[in-house]
Amino acid sequence: MELDKIRTKKIIKAALNEDIGSGDVTTMNTVHKLESVKAAIVANEDLIMCGMDIAEWTINAVDYSVRFKPQVEDGGHAYKGKEIVFLEGHARAILSAERTMLNFLCFLSGIATKVNAFAEIAKKYGVKIYDTRKTFPLLRYLEKYAVTVGGGYNHRLGLWDQVLIKDNHIKVGNLSAGKTLISEIRKKITKNIKVEIEVEDLEEFRVMLAQRPEIIMLDNMAPDDIKEAVKLRNKIASAKRPLLEVSGGINIENIEEYAKTGIDHISIGSLTDSVESIDMSLEIV
Numbered sequence: 001m002e003l004d005k006i007r008t009k010k011i012i013k014a015a016l017n018e019d020i021g022s023g024d025v026t027t028m029n030t031v032h033k034l035e036s037v038k039a040a041i042v043a044n045e046d047l048i049m050c051g052m053d054i055a056e057w058t059i060n061a062v063d064y065s066v067r068f069k070p071q072v073e074d075g076g077h078a079y080k081g082k083e084i085v086f087l088e089g090h091a092r093a094i095l096s097a098e099r100t101m102l103n104f105l106c107f108l109s110g111i112a113t114k115v116n117a118f119a120e121i122a123k124k125y126g127v128k129i130y131d132t133r134k135t136f137p138l139l140r141y142l143e144k145y146a147v148t149v150g151g152g153y154n155h156r157l158g159l160w161d162q163v164l165i166k167d168n169h170i171k172v173g174n175l176s177a178g179k180t181l182i183s184e185i186r187k188k189i190t191k192n193i194k195v196e197i198e199v200e201d202l203e204e205f206r207v208m209l210a211q212r213p214e215i216i217m218l219d220n221m222a223p224d225d226i227k228e229a230v231k232l233r234n235k236i237a238s239a240k241r242p243l244l245e246v247s248g249g250i251n252i253e254n255i256e257e258y259a260k261t262g263i264d265h266i267s268i269g270s271l272t273d274s275v276e277s278i279d280m281s282l283e284i285v
Contacts, residue, residue, distance in 0.1 A: 001144065001145050001148040001154065003053060003054070003145055005053075005057070007141060008053075008054060008057065008141075008142070009057055009061070011138070011139070011141070011142065012054065012057055012058050012061055012100075012104075013061065014138075015058070015100050015103070015104070016058065016061060016062065016097070016100055019099055019100050020062075020096055020100075024092070024095070024096040027091075027092050027095045027096050028092065031091050031092050031095065032091075033090070033092060034090075035090070035091040035092070036088070036089060036090055036091060037088070037089075037091040037094060037284050037285070038086070038087070038088045038284070038285040039086075039087045039088070039094050039282055039283060039284050039285060040083040040085065040086055040087070040282070040283055040285055041055075041083070041084050041085040041087070041101070041102070041105065041280055041281070041282050041283075042081065042082065042083055042084065042280060042281055042282075042283055043078045043079065043080060043081065043082050043084050043278070043279075043280055044080060044081075044278075044279035044280055044281060045080050045278060045279050046077070046078070046079050046080055046113075047077070047078050047109045047110075047112075047113045047278045048075065048076070048077060048078075048109060048112040048113040048115075048116045048149065048150055049072040049073065049074055049075065049076045049077070049078050049084060049109055049112070049149075050074050050075070050105075050108040050109045050111065050112035050145075050146045050149040050150070051074070051104045051105045051107075051108035051109060051142075051146070052070045052072070052073065052074050052084075052085070052105075053074070054104045054105075054108070054142070055068070055085065055101040055104055055105050056068045056070070058097055058100050058101045058104065059087065059093065059094070059097045059101060061097075062093045062096055062097040063089060063090050063092075063093030063097075065089055065090065065093075066087060066088070066089030066090060066093050066094060067086075067087065067088040067089055068085065068086075068087055069085065069086040069087070069088075070084070070085055071083055071084050071085060071086065072084045074112075074149050075112070075149050075150075075151075084105075084280070087282075094282075098282045101282070102280055102281075102282060104142075105278075105280055106277035106278050106279065106280050107275065107277050108142060108143075108145070108146040108149075109146075109277075109278040109280075110275045110276050110277040110278045111143055111146035111147060111150065111271065111272060111275050112146045112147075112149040112150035113150065113278060114150070114270075114271055114275065114276070115129060115131075115146070115147050115149075115150030115151060115152040115271050116150040116151050117252055118152070118252065118255055118266075118268065118271070119150060119151035119152055120151070121252075121255050121256050121259060122255060122259045122266060123151075124259070125256075125259040125260055127259045127263060127264065127265065127266055128152075128153050128264065128265050128266075129151070129152040129153065129265075129266055129267075129268065129271075130152065130153045130154070130155045130245070130265050130266065130267040130268070131143070131144060131147045131152060131153070131154055131155055131267065131268070131269075131271050131272055132155055132247075132267050132268070132269040132271075132272070132273075133155070133156060133158070133159075134269035134270075134272055134273035135272045135273065136272075136273070140157070140158075140272075141157075143272045144157065144272075147271060147272065152271065153265075155267055161193070162193060162194050162195075162196060163185060163189060163193060163194065163195045163196060164196045164197075164198070164217070165181070165185070165195070165196070165197040165198065166198045167198065167200070180211075181197075181208075181211060182195055182197070182208070182211040182212065182213050183211070194214040194215060195213045195214055195215075196213060196214060196215035196216070196217055196245070197213050197215075197216060197217065198216075198217040198219045199216060199217065199218060199219065199221075200219050200220065200221065201221065201225070202221075202225055202228060202229060205218065205229050205232070206232065209229075209232060209233060209236075209242065212240055212242060213242055214242060214243065215242055215243045215244075215245055215265075216229075216233075216242045216243075216244055216245070217245045217246075217247055217267075218244060218245065218246050218247070218263070219247055219248050220247075220248035220249060221246070221248075223257050223258060223260075223261055226244075226246060226258065226261040226263060227261045227262065229244060230244060230261055230262035230263060234262070243264040243265060244262075244263040244264050244265070245263065245264065245265040245266070245267055246258050246261070246263050246265070246266050246267075247266070247267045247268070247269075250266055250268050251270070
């Protein structure tokens with residue numbers, strides 16, 4: 001996933017306005033406007049880097065003359081104590097943009113680092129790690145970028161780009177999970193939109209497997225039941241097989257057990273809704 005600069009700059013502008021507002025009264029009244037400094041952003045723990053372009057666009061929005069020199073690219077490893085960015089220029093600009101730059105870098109690197117831990121385990125079994133829509137309001141675009149930097153994949157970007165039928169849709173929509181549900185849905189959507197349906201047990205799985213949605217989500221199912229679902233799916237000719245996605249209760253301790261079952265995807269909400277930011281600091285050289 002590549003960042004759309006125009007879209008990202010709108011987020012940066014809002015973040016700077018939130019923090020600086022009408023002006024940084026501390027810096028403006030303690031630092032001369034012509035004062036120049038050198039500074040470094042330092043990693044205070046091991047990480048997978050994410051947000052370097054965003055940090056550069058942030059300082060550029062405050063003062064385009066500030067020199068911004070990355071020492072690590074997005075997706076690269078940085079270890080505790082490493083300088084990840086070198087800056088040189090007007091002190092006022094660097095100090096005023098400091099917190100917003102760090103907030104982006106710490107938050108997004110936290111996501112990328114967490115995703116990478118899951119992805120490294122899953123890839124041994126040919127399983128892809130996906131995010132969900134459990135994101136912070138207005139930050140989903142950047143969070144999903146961080147997921148891809150960490151080695152994961154994006155599920156739906158929103159409600160418009162894929163059908164995902166859950167139990168509440170069936171209940172509220174007065175739908176039947178019978179033999180024609182998927183075919184009826186397909187009549188109402190454009191051909192490029194995939195259809196996924198959530199099932200909670202093997203009985204529901206057998207019904208939906210016969211209807212051949214593109215993806216079947218096995219929600220909160222035990223590993224033994226997932227293995228049985230995989231066996232049933234694999235009896236179908238490969239060209240017509242639905243992909244199998246597992247979701248619910250997956251953590252770093254049990255992911256390998258699920259990845260071994262033969263499924264295709266694992267989606268994990270905590271990748272983006274339970275994020276621990278990476279610790280970084282900006283130091284004047």
